[in-house]
Amino acid sequence: MTASAAARTESMPLPEKTISPLMTFMFAAACGLVAANLYYGQPLAGPISQSLGFSPAATGLIVTLTQIGYGLGLLLIVPLGDLLENRKLVLTLVALAAIALVGAALAWSPSLFLLASLCIGLASVAVQVLVPFAAHMAPDASRGAVVGNVMSGLLCGIMLARPAASFLSELLSWHAVYIISAAIMIGLAVILRVVLPTRVPHTRLHYGQLLSSMGHLALHTPVLQRRALYQACMFGAFSLFWTTTPLLLASPAFGLTQNGIALFALAGAAGAVASPIAGRVADRGWTKLATAFAMALAIVAFFIGHVSGSGSLLALITLTLSGIMLDFGVQTNLVLGQRAIYALSAEHRSRLNGLYMATFFGGGAIGSALGGWAYAAGGWNLTSWFGIAFPVIALLAFLTEREK
Numbered sequence: 001m002t003a004s005a006a007a008r009t010e011s012m013p014l015p016e017k018t019i020s021p022l023m024t025f026m027f028a029a030a031c032g033l034v035a036a037n038l039y040y041g042q043p044l045a046g047p048i049s050q051s052l053g054f055s056p057a058a059t060g061l062i063v064t065l066t067q068i069g070y071g072l073g074l075l076l077i078v079p080l081g082d083l084l085e086n087r088k089l090v091l092t093l094v095a096l097a098a099i100a101l102v103g104a105a106l107a108w109s110p111s112l113f114l115l116a117s118l119c120i121g122l123a124s125v126a127v128q129v130l131v132p133f134a135a136h137m138a139p140d141a142s143r144g145a146v147v148g149n150v151m152s153g154l155l156c157g158i159m160l161a162r163p164a165a166s167f168l169s170e171l172l173s174w175h176a177v178y179i180i181s182a183a184i185m186i187g188l189a190v191i192l193r194v195v196l197p198t199r200v201p202h203t204r205l206h207y208g209q210l211l212s213s214m215g216h217l218a219l220h221t222p223v224l225q226r227r228a229l230y231q232a233c234m235f236g237a238f239s240l241f242w243t244t245t246p247l248l249l250a251s252p253a254f255g256l257t258q259n260g261i262a263l264f265a266l267a268g269a270a271g272a273v274a275s276p277i278a279g280r281v282a283d284r285g286w287t288k289l290a291t292a293f294a295m296a297l298a299i300v301a302f303f304i305g306h307v308s309g310s311g312s313l314l315a316l317i318t319l320t321l322s323g324i325m326l327d328f329g330v331q332t333n334l335v336l337g338q339r340a341i342y343a344l345s346a347e348h349r350s351r352l353n354g355l356y357m358a359t360f361f362g363g364g365a366i367g368s369a370l371g372g373w374a375y376a377a378g379g380w381n382l383t384s385w386f387g388i389a390f391p392v393i394a395l396l397a398f399l400t401e402r403e404k
Contacts (some may be wrong), residue, residue: 019137024146026195027134028153030094031127033184035154036161037097038066038124040177041117043166043262047174054110065114067365069121074128074358079210081129081350086199090133091189093126098185105178127154128357132349135342136199141283144339148279151335155327159269163262202347214351221352223344226401227337228356230291231330232363233394237298237387238330239364240371241305241323242268244383247375254316268323274331281332282339291398294332298391301325306384329391334360363390 041048041062048054048062080089100119107113131150138146168177205213217224242265249256249264256264281290305322308315341352367390374383 019134019146023137023195024134024149025153026191027130027150030188030192031130031150031154032157032160033188034094034097034124034127034130034157036157036164037101037120037181037185038070039158039161040165040181041066043162044169044174044177047169048113051174052107052110052113061114062117065117066121066124067361069118070124071121071358071361071365073122073125074354074361075214076211077122077125078128078354078357079214079351080207081132081353082201082348083205083207083210084201086129086133086136086201087192087196088198090126090129090196091193093123093129094185094189094192097123097126098182098189101178101182101185105175105182128353129350131338132342132353133196133199135338135349137197143342144279144282144335145276146279147338147342148276148282148335151279151331151338152273152276155331156269159265159327162265166259166262201350210351213348214355217348217351218355221341221344224341224352224355226397227340228359229397230295230394231334231337231356231360232366233390233397234295234298234330234333234363235360236363236367236370237302237390238326239367240374240383240387240390241302241326243368243371244375244380245319245323248319248380249316264320264323267320268327270324270327274328274335278332278335279339282336287336287340288401291333291336292395294329294336295391295395295398297329297332298326299388299395301329302384302387302391305387306381333394 044062054062077093097120100116100123103116104113104120107116131147131154134150135143135147165174165177168180245264246261248254249261278290278294281287301322304318304325308319308322337356338353341356342349344352370386371383374386
C-alpha cells in the first residue's frame with residue numbers, strides 16, 4: 001500500500017499544475033508569520049537580558065542562537081522535504097515552533113531561554129519547506145510569479161517582526177510577544193492542516209544518503225553555485241546595512257528614538273514589492289538582465305547611503321531611499337535565484353533550496369559581523385564602502401557567466 005499509495009498521491013493533479021491565488025496567499029502569509037519568529041529577539045534583547053539576568057557578553061546570544069538554529073535547520077531539516085510527506089513535515093515544524101515560543105516566554109533562566117531560541121530557529125525552517133512546496137504546485141510558466149508572491153510574504157514578516165515586537169513589548173511585555181506568536185502558530189497549524197494538499201516525494205533515499213547527496217549537488221550544480229554566490233554577496237550587503245543603520249540613526253548625528261528607528265525599518269518593507277515583479281520577469285526569460293539590474297541597484301543604493309551620514313533631514317530621506325532600493329535589489333536577486341534552481345530538478349528541489357539558503361545565510365552572517373566591526377573602526381563612512389564592495393563582487397562574478 002505504501003509505495004503505490006505514495007505514487008498515486010504524488011501523481012495527483014492538484015500539487016502538480018495548479019495553485020489558486022488564495023492558496024498562494026496562504027503560503028505567503030504562513031511564510032511571513034513563521035519567519036517573523038526569527039526576528040522578535042532582536043529588539044527585545046535588552047528587556048530579555050534584564051529580566052533573565054544575562055551577562056552583557058551573553059546578551060548577543062539571544063539573537064545568535066536563533067540564527068544558528070535556523071542555519072542548522074537549513075542543512076539538516078529542509079532536505080527532508082525531498083524525503084517526507086511535505087504537509088506533515090510543515091505541520092510538525094509549526095507545532096514545534098509553537099512549543100519553543102511558549103518555552104521562551106516561560107523561561108526563568110538564560111540557559112533555558114537560549115535553548116528555546118535555538119529550537120525556534122530550527123522550527124522556523126518550515127518556511128523553506130513551504131516555498132519549494134508552492135513551487136511544486138505551480139505550473140512551469142508561472143512558477144517564478146508564485147515563488148515571488150510567496151517570498152514577498154516572507155519578507156513582510158521579516159521586516160514587520162521587529163517593529164511589532166517593539167510595540168507589543170512596550171504595550172504588554174516581552175513575554176507577551178512570544179505567547180501571542182505561539183497562539184498564532186497554533187492557529188496557523190490548524191488552517192494549514194485543512195488547506196494544504198499532501199505531497200509525497202519520489203526519492204527512495206534514506207536520511208543519511210539524502211544528506212550526503214547534498215555535497216554532490218553543491219559540487220556539481222553550476223547554477224546553484226553561481227546563484228548562491230551572487231545572493232551571498234547581496235545578502236551580505238543587506239545584513240550589513242540593517243545591522244549598522246540603527247547604530248547610525250541612534251547616534252548624535254540623527255538622534256532617533258527606538259520608535260523612530262522602527263519606522264525607518266518599516267520603510268524597508270517596501271522592498272517586498274520586488275519579489276512578485278522578479279518572479280514574473282524570470283518567467284519571461286529575462287533573468288540575466290534582471291540580475292545585472294538588481295546588482296547595479298544595490299551598488300547605487302549604497303553610494304546614495306554613503307553620503308547620507310550627516311544627520312540632516314535630507315540625509316534621513318536619502319538613507320531611507322537607499323534602504324528601499326537595496327531591499328528591492330536583494331529581493332529581486334533572491335527570487336531570480338530561486339526560480340533558476342527550482343527549474344533544475346523537482347526531485348532535488350528541497351535540497352537545492354537548503355543549500356542555496358544556507359550559503360547566502362552565511363554571507364549575511366559575514367555582512368553583519370563585518371558591518372559591526374567597520375562601524376566601530378571607521379563609522380558610517382567605512383561601513384558604506386564595505387557595503388558597496390559586496391554587490392560589486394557579485395556583479396564582477398556575474399560578468400564572468402557564459403552565455404548558454
